[in-house]
Amino acid sequence: MKRYDIIVIGAGPAGLAAAQAAASHGARVAVVDDNPLAGGQIWRGGPDRQADPRAQQLWRELRTSANVHFLQQTRVLYAPEPGRLLVQTPAASDTLHYGQLIIATGARERLLPFPGWTLPGVTGAGGLQALAKGGYPLQGKRVVVAGSGPLLLAVAATLQAKGARIGAVVEQASTPALARFVLGLLATPSKIAQALQLARQLKGVPYLRGSYVHSAQGDDALQSVRIQRGGKRELESLKCDYLACGYGLLPNLELAQALGCATKDGAVEVDEWQHSSVPGIYCAGEGTGVGGVDLALAEGRIAGLAASGHVEQAQEAFGRRARWKKFAARLARGFALRPELATLAGDDTIVCRCEDVCHGELRTHTSWRSAKLQTRCGMGPCQGRICGGATDILYGWRPDAVRLPISPARVSSIID
């Protein structure tokens, strides 16, 4: 068993900021992360390889800190008792002991079902970006990027840089909502610079506002998508090899819930020190509500300093956190999902991809529990992480409890 003063779960911006802040005062810190390399999603492929100077600086400091240990390709299974975590790597398992825990498990994409969404070639938006950063072959491929949020533009730019031909970026938000969001960017000049740079990179790529993917077509794999364009009667068909479609982000709450942390409106509840409802457990980044990299860095720093007992220094980041929280609120308002998105699935459209449970079997249920017991919805290996975000929008119910272990585990990891 390994002992640490502070364990940080997740090596994205929040986790790295938390680890650096805690370690700078000498705490013995472990960073547990399920990917082969640190960086999380936005700094995927390693913080040292990012253009963002904050990533490089955090990485430089963390790499030279003898009191920081990175445990990559390591997943938390559950807490056998307070202060301990059972973790699993591809080949082994271990128990880690902590004094304080900082949960920085980030977010996943909200993926919504529509006819054809299970075809090979249909991915999440951030999903295809992540795959592309891992070397997924996109040279010369025709890609439609769709869904909602500023992430779509970043995704399109990444994919284009990897050689993909972007047919269109399809944004469900309406033109007035987008206009209000753009106006609100005046409060965050760094985001304007980012938006302008993306616009330059994506010059010539159609940006379809108030539009959404209605269905995907193909026999064994994706061949085309049908798009409902804002204000148009007829659906428009676009040929493509990939559809990268994601409807915003959802916090990964499973670990916090498994440890008993209170959540509200799909986010972990924390106080001003990023402390959760459970003594000694903090949460930072998207887990407390989706807000992007700047908010994650501020929250991570506050959590790391507070957890290591440096509350006065933590207060220095309060202003920054408040500013980016406002940005997060504008983001949520600007890209609120339109009701039509809940009407796309047909009775034979699969909603739970792990167990192949269709919309027709689910739409009459009034709770997650009833659907689960009678259809197996959410009982497969993703444990409701994908379908739960969809049932919330389609039927108004979502997973009511977290399952242990929180990740698929080998029997030997648990009974050894």
Add this chain to the structure above:
Amino acid sequence: MRSTTVTLNIDAREISVETGITVAAAIAMAGSGVTRRSVGGAARAPLCGMGVCQECRVTIDGRMHQLSCQTLCAEGMRVVTS
């Protein structure tokens, strides 16, 4: 000089790829990108790209249910899709 490619075996076929790429990417380079069959028998390929959806799971070096999107290719690795 350190080699910049690794050779792995995907469904009994050798493929050489650059170091640092994921098994999911190598599977797409080697063919259709299909990683598994669903409960109903349909072909599935990676969806979330970040270790959540489990669609990309394959057998790697005899260990079942490994997530190909979160595994980097290594020399001599044996990958079986289903």
